Amino acid sequence: MPSMDSCNYRVTLFYKLIAIIGGSALAFGQIPKCTTTNRIAYFFYCNLTHMPPVNSDTLVLDLSFNYLSEVNSTFFPRLLQLVDLNLGSQQTERLIVKKDSFRNTPSLVKLDLAYNQLLILDSDGLAGLSQLKILFLYYNKLNGSILENDYFKDLMSLEYVDLSSNEITYLRPNPLFYHLYSLDIINLRHNQISSICAGDLHSFERKYFTIMELSHNRFNKWETLGSDRCGNPFRNIEFDTLMLSGTGFDVDKMQKFCGALNGTKMMQLKLDSHGMGAGFGYNHIKDPDNSTFVGLVNSNLQILDLSTGNIFSLKPYTFGNLTVLKLLNLAENKINRIENKAFCGLNSLITLNLSYNLLGELYDYSFEGLPDLTTIDLQQNHIGAIQNNAFKSLEKLNYLDLRGNAMKKVTFFEALIPITYIFFGGNKLKSIDSSYVYSTFLDLSENDLNDLGGLFKILQYPLLQYVILKRNRLSVCYSHFSISKNNSLLHLDLSDNMINLIWDNGQCLNVFSNLSLLGLLKLNNNFLRYLPEGIFNGLESLQTLNLSSNLLTHLMPGVFPTNLDTVDLSKNQLYSPSPKVFLSVKKLDLTHNQYICDCFLLDFIMWLNETNATLLGSPYDTYCMYPPNFLFQPLHILTVENCDDDKVLMPLMFSLFVLTSTTILVLMSTVVTYTHYRGFCFATYKRILGLIIGNEKKEEAADACKYDAYLCYSSKDFQWVQDAFLRNLDTQYCDRNRFRLCFEERDFIPGEDHIVNIRDAIWNSKKTICIVTKQFLKDGWCVEALNYAQSRYFTELKDVLIMVVVGSLSQYQFMKYQPIRAYVKRAQYLRWPEDIQDVEWFLGRLSYQILKENTVEKKPNQASRKPFNHELQNIETIS
Template identity: 50%
Template sequence: MGHLAFLLGLLFEATSICGIPFCSDDGQLAFYNSCNLTEVPRVPNTIIKLFLSYNYIRMINATSFPLLEMLQLLQLGTQHTPLIIEREAFRNLPNLRILDIGYSKIQFLHIDAFQGLPNLFELRLFFCNLSDSILKDGYFRNLSSLSVLDLSKNAIQNIHLHPSFEDLKSLESIDLSQNQISHVCERDLKLLQGKRFSLFNLSSNILFSRISVNWEECMNPFKNMFLEILDVSDNGWTVDIIQNFSRATNGTKILSLFLKNHIMGAGFGFHNIKEPDQDTFAALGMSSMIKMDISHGFIFSLNSHLFETLKKLKLINLSYNKVNQIAKEAFYGLDSLQVLNLSYNLLGELYNSDFYGLPNVAYIDLQKNHIGAIQAQTFNPLKNLKTLDLRDNAIKTVGFLPSITTVFLSGNKLVSFERRGITAEFLDLAENRLETLTDFYTLLQIPGLKFLILNKNRFSICYQHYSSSKNYTLEKLYLSENMLELVWQTGSCWNMFKGLYQLKVLFLNNNYLSFLPPDVFSDLTALQILSLHANKLTSLSPGVLPANLRVLILSHNLLLSPDPSIFASLSHLDISHNQYICDCEVKNFILWLNQTNVTMLGSPEDVYCTYPGSFSGVSLYSISTEGCDEEEALKFINFTLFIFFTTTLTLFLTATVIFTKFRGLCFSLWHKMVQRLTFKYHRQGVEEDQHKYDAYLCFSNKDFEWVQNALLHHLDSRYNSENRFNLCFEERDFLPGEDHINNIRDAIWSSRKTICIVTKHFLKDGWCIEAFNFAQSRYFSDLKDVLIMVVAGSLSQYQLMKYPPIRVFVQRQPYLKWPEDLQDVGWFLNKLSQSILTKKEEKKKSNNIALQTVATVS
């Protein structure tokens, strides 16, 4: 508690010194923390609070302070040098209420150091290197108003109280935590008998755990005391120690007992430490205890009748243990219990009998276990149960849910939701695996539902449209981090908010939304707050927002040039971090930003331009709209140019469409015309060539029929006299009986070009691959473009690159692809013919790649 009080003190400082410069005062508050002081500064006698921490003050004596009759708080803690406090060091502070010397190493403390402080209410001496003498030597004499004494984090080993403690009638809080106290007996605290303590803190010592205690001699340390909170946590207590302590303190009124960080229980997989049983806490039944904290331990099994005698207990905290088993009637006798905390344990299943004996329990916390199975009647007998927390478990179904006010089921494995008569006001189903909006519509049917959380699910499917319910009471709906864009872009479930007339808050963050369906919010007449944060909205249509909406969050979207009229009814708006285009189209929006009464959430610097580049990052609030009026004069010219270019573009597009649709016919007519004009020239060029063949056609035997119909009939002169080329292919022109390799070699070197028809059969034919290799070797020999590759069928680039000779060719030059559309065949054959006729010398060349950056603004 000492360090907590210290931190609270610092927080109190921070909230009290706003506007006061360091190392100065304002007449009532003097702030001299971290000012390198070696003595107390002179301050006005009107000062109420004086802060002197983090300095180098070595000594405080009777003359250190001037008479400060109004001073109520003095903070001297955390001095950087050892501190000496002399006799009556604070006598000039007669009305001091709080004295804080914590975290200062006290080198010397006079026994009369605190004399002259009749009104001192709280004394903080934590972490001051104090020993047993602070309690036994009378340092706190005459402190009749002292109520809170903090001696935590010191070196106290034994409690021997000075007789003056009997006179401390106002004392109600003692903090002795984090010392080295080994035992406390009745004789040690006899002077405190008859007192009422709001806190008696003995946590984090070595109390009763390092020594053997004769409890018959020690007896009850807290005899005739009334303790609102007794904290004996983190003392290494076992079942036996707690049982003996409970018996010793039998009859003492202890409203709240803290036993955190104990070592009761075998834990998981061990059996050498005792589990608590019905005798462990039995003697506490006379203490009128209403709160018990036995968290952070190793309890594995809650045994039968474990808390039977604790009839008045209202809250029990069993969190952070290893509870895996709940015995039958483990909670028997807890008739008054209202809060049961079993979070952060190892429960895997819950059974119908687990919570028997809890007729008045209102809150059960079971989060962060491993619960995957729950019997259907587990919670039904708990008629007063209002809140059930099952977050972060492994639950897949909800058939166990009773009618209840509040249910937390986030972080489970629900893939669907069946209502089955459930009623609830608050339902948290975030971070589950719900996918279809069927579950969403089912949830809306729950009577009385007011608060629904569905964040971080997987809503992305809508099978059908559903009609709205007639008794909606839903007020707050959270649907963030789902995938509603996938639903709405199919045109489905645009009515998912239909009938939600009472909805006031709707969160749709992070749903990848690029648009809002028309009238999607039309029934949300009571909606006050709408969050569309972190979506992909580029604009909002007029009328899409509910009329009564007051708060709209549109940050981190892609808004370009929003229409300010859309935001007219709002009181608060967040439009930060969007993609604003700062041209004259956004003029009205900029003017509205600087004139509106709408409260803008976020910083003005976060509302910035992204285009054009010269304005990138500039706040819209600092953009001038001067010069935009000149553009009005250009509107007529722009309109005329628009008509002209639209007409031209229409004619061009019409011609393009006609050509695309009938390109085969167009090419055929063009080809015939060109053929008549250049036929003689081409025939002469063929005849003058010294090669025996114009081209060697290499293909797989399995593709012969297709090659014959697709190529030979249209190119080979011996198939049709009107064809121009003398082609060579295996079935007709190879010499029978001749070695096949020789036939391939002769065909390649006797032809001007080699055409390889690459198909799936080609790639599996070893002779074809060998022929491709020979043709490529001729290329490297003559440095002439003598190889033409035609790919036919559904072959991927990956399939081609698997063959080294083909990979080398593809990396060197392009290949031809047989067209998929029949009307492109004529064009392809002409392209192939041109490739056969072309004589091209190959040279080393470099490929230049031009990079273009195209910016489109819409």
């Protein structure tokens, strides 16, 4: 019997033959229909009823999907070099192939007569095709006579015949098949064969078939199976692969079938889509046991496929007689229990597939008796617990796949022998409890990991080379270990996480510092707005860096290592990048960014047109997003003649000169005037101040405030406040908003005293909203505005102040300021939500607080309180 390698070689060679000859149309996909080009004649869907004119040296002729109803000896001209002919899928009710129809095409290697509604084939219709290797006859309503008669008598080179999806009910091949020595693949899938007995395949005896496909026939009605009068249907025939999928055999019929084979030699037996097993809740149906496959003991079987069934429990010694079996496929059953010694006897098994079953736990006895096992596939089960020594007996295990299970923790790492590939993706891991992983490749993707410090743990194993952490929830980093400089990490995937939160908090900025061998780093889809300075220091071998689909707006020169070869910056928000950033990069993807096409982009555009770097992606995907008249204009077609530096800067320099001179003159005049008339100025100021205060009180009494709310925040937070609050609440930003908001950049009177502007904003607004951030606490004007708002509270006895805390401010950080402590004692502050999906709810809550009118009851001792202004004198000044 040929070895497995030689059989695989023959199958590969067969598919290459189909690809080269039968699939030649794909190589010339641009050839128009109903023409002949480069010795390829395409005449499919051409409404033909007769043979079109073609060149005599044609190699490939496609006449499918036409209206040909008859082929005879005069149909084809002399096409002595034709090797591939397609006559399939004719639109007529039938196709008649008469005697000597192919006498003018003697060199045919592949003939396709498939998918005709009815094929009427003369017994000499295939005469003269001595070179034919591949024959397609599927979907033609052919019956058993196609094999029983001598239609194939001249096909001495035939290697593959496809008779699937016909109406064949029996198999009794004509004796001529003795002489078809090359025939080694026959496809009889989806016919109506109900039984095969000894002697039916007498013409196939002493032949070796690479593939015999008998799947999805009607063998479930095989009443004589296993009886003495039926015998072994495959007597004296050898197979590389025998396919009998979809038989529906239960355990008894499977036992009879295996017994009937009686040592027939085969390398692979496919029995998937069987009927064995109790499934879930059907105890009256048997699972296979140690007697089911005993008939295969002398078959030298190396691959057994029992996938897609209802096997629920694996009994002891179920496969105990298959001592030379190397691959066992039990995927897509209902296996829930592996009993003790279930796999004993499989001394040569290399690969075990238990994927897509119902396993919930693995015990230390689950895989006993598998000394040579190297690969085990357990993905897509429901495994939640694994006993520590479950894999310890598998001394040669090299590939462990546990993806798509329900593990919340991994506690058996220390009990593992070294395994090259470990896959834990798609589980529910929240942390990595082991700091020593015996693996070269570790996949932890699509879990619930949130601590990047786990990477520091697993890299304690010096031989780990590939780590996949994509699609987790990495957002914090507590590094209790340090990464050794002797690590071997080559590939690190951190994509689809929240690394931005880690770096924003200043955590683990040294995560890459000791990864000197790392060649590929993926950081795409991490919401990165910036790259911390020196974050890639130490990556001496980095070749590929993926930063796509982030929020990067600016890159500092020198941020990338000099050895970097490929960078992906697509789908970011780069506005006007400096070419100096990319000087050392050889391959670069800058597509789908937010380029602002003004003269500041001049250097970048010139660099794009002159660089020797390979720009990945289409140049039409590198386009402008602003100004509107340049929207989606590709950068490579923009002209730069109008961006002369002198012409552009001259008006700007003159404007700056005039503005500076005017500012200095006005300032000097103001100082001189104030020095000489300071008494008059002070008196005027007091008089105006009195009028303003009077007007405010009058407006207050009339309950007709100019604004709904005054937004008080640090000027350094303006961009964020604008995006978060103004665009969602202020009427001038959007008509659907309902509030008239007051804020410094728009509503303060230029040139007016700043404290007067603040006081006017507070008294002319129903509520004051203080956006408390780290910058707010450092801004003296903001704290002063908070004092004024509290003063109004004590004056009107109305809850007119709303405080919103933003960012990672701790209770201690803002409670150390006395005005904030005073507010917190009497009211609750709001905190900006961390999760973006809660923002809409938060804005609704804030809107309610703005509209809500709360009157504060005056306490009995409140009249005796010292004026609030007196308290303010004791507050620590904040610069």
